[in-house]
Amino acid sequence: MPQSHSSSAQRARRELAYRLRELAEDAGLDGKDLAALCGWHPSKVSRISTAKTQPSAEDIRAWCRACGVEDQAADLVASLRAVEGTWLTWRRLERAGLRRSQEERLPLYLRTTRFRAYSSWALPGLLQTCQYTEDVLRNIQQQRVPLDDVPNAVAARMERRHVLREGQRRFAFLIEEPVLRNTLSTGEAQKEQLEHLLAVSGLPNLSLGVIPVAQQRRQLPTENFWIYDSAQVNVELVSGYLTLTQPSEVRAYADTFATLAGMAVYGERARGLIMSAMERLR
Template identity: 80%
Template sequence: MQSASSNVQQARQVLADRLRELFKDAGLEGKDLAALCGWHPSKVSRISTAKAQPSEDDIRAWCRACGAEDQAGDLIASLRAVEGMWLTWRRLERAGLKRSQEERLPLYQRTRRFRSYCSWALPGLLQTYQYTEDVLRTIQRQRVATDDVADAVAARMERQRVLHEGQRLFAFLIEEPVLRNTLSAGDDQEEQLEHLLTVCGLPNVSLGVVPVAQRRPHLPVENFWIYDNAQVNVELVSGYLTLTQPSEVKAYADTFATLADIAAYGDRARALILRARDSLR
């Protein structure tokens, strides 16, 4: 599976190749284009080799110099797509955690089939109020200056309505150690596990627990969500990756299917949850 940086770099290279073709088709050399745009020649070289990302104004000037202003809109759209693929947590959460929660709501509302894999915390749609508060408080302390945790928790709780509205299907996979993590303490964690038993009984929800004993032959995987067959979001240490290429979506769908095959469901999953709950007492 490709890394975040390789996926983004590949998209940047496609944009750079299109820009380089423009000045070649116009019969220009890089130095000619630089002169027409009023730039140093090294700027054209960096952009056309994907070593530097152009701004929207750069693309407009580039197209104007090449006599291809009609292509500026399409190229700017490609640039925005590249920028949207990878968001650092600092950029995504610069206005606080509430906004980052609210911005995902339209995606949840238009999705009909959800697949979620989590290796370190329960997915947000399955969290209790207190568990959510504990998770978001930990995130806020580590990387967000603005303290709007209470509002962010309320926004995530509101988002959980998608579990009960419309004709949606949900498939959740969690690693067994998630049931025993220390993001919530004592009674809060026990309440969360009781809630998990209730939610997994919903007719539109499938919950699989990947047992530790079955995990060893398979490589570690980062947390990810698959929305229909249209988009994958991946949570990494440094940021949030969005993938829409069919081949990339398929790679994550195949990984999900592989892990689903070794997961425990129904009574076996409930037994693992109850064992984790009882260990708290």
Template identity: 65%
Template sequence: MPRSASSSVQQARQLLADRLRELVKEAGLDGKDLAALCGWHPSKVSRISTGKTQPSEDDIRAWCAACGAESQTEDLIASLRAVEGMWVSWCRMERAGLRRAQESVQPLFERTRWFRAYSSWLVPGLLQTYGYTEAVLRAVQRRRVPVDDVADAVAVRMERQRVLTQGQRRFAFLVEESVLRNGYGDADTQAEQLERLHALAEGELPNVALGVVPARLERVRMPVEGFWIYDKSQVNVELVSGHLTVTQPSEIAMYADTFAALADMAVYGTRARVLITKARDALV
């Protein structure tokens, strides 16, 4: 991914690079010494130590061995894996199928108590009906996943919805009005999904707030990707090429501010139900 895509990822890479550079200094070596001990070109050491190139696990093992710091190898490899986990391409995340990709986020949902989600293109997963989820995941599978385990993936996502009613959790969902007419599945599937949203807008679950951001000619709409905010600790963003995890406080605050601005534009309760009803009636 481009290094500028998220300062959270860049900062984590730089922290790892800084620690590797410190090991060289603590060992009384310089870059040329380390390169010779590892059998590398000096430019490789320079790229890794400045954060321009991300090391592999084998690179870290060789680096630590050359610096006489084998005891730190596993901790540094764990740091590398954490960095890699901040940005995951869809190809990598879904190579074993959609079920495993769905299961991988379950611990995050279990530990979160305050959820905020904005979607400009589909109904958020926790609010989806079975049929709508099946239509969404089938579309994903056909586009980019060779393994067909859609039925299992749907079951995992449906089971995850228990977090809506278990524990002391709060949820705030914002969807663009266009989401109400996005066309996943057939008319019956769409109608069932809209009925579900109508019930939520009516207050079916007191811990769930649903807002619809109306389409307005005078609205100045900046491009904003769909995102989820988990408590105040993490933001997940789904991009065209992959899945981004944001953990830097300043970036989390930016998403929180964006969510607040969108929430101010949204309508709730009766006004939201009017928009949902219009979308449902348009299916006839």
């Protein structure tokens, strides 16, 4: 698994390595003994126990057998799955196509009551029209996903949009002004998208802020991220998808969102920027 720069991912890996070291110590095994019982080179034990190498599920089971604690293997494998879930490369997340990756986020959307989203290059999925979504996902599919299930992925994303109008949910969206002019769709589809953006911006439970280009910045543009209540942050990076649940990291993104929100314009000023982008299309 590629090393994530997230401290929560690193912390989770270190915690798993520490638990494995404890098992060996409690069993009275040093690195060479453990390696011999598992049929490994001693360097492999060293790399796993110092979190330099992430073990596989089978490595964990072999480690537990060698230590005489096979009953703990299931719990440790579950910890491994949690570590793997913290950081997912796009290749792994989308290996079964784009539809599944869209559907897997629906339970998170359904249990969230307060959404905060920042986008620096494309409109957030919940604000997208069908054609805009198709154009964006087609671009992604052509770049990195061998399986072409774009129509089904579009349908799954459109299905998620019902959360905007159901329940007692609140939404705060921040977008950089260039997002309004990024030609991710054809001219007509882009115009339809901007008209839709004007329409949804009037929803009573939704706040839309646009960060103008022409201003002194207190915060540089950053990666796209979503904050779900105060429990989880998802970050879209070039190489993969990051999930953060450590309270300190969630607070860091919430603070960044608050700074960006203070730089945005709302209401009629935001609508003016959207309409200006529509004029440029003509």
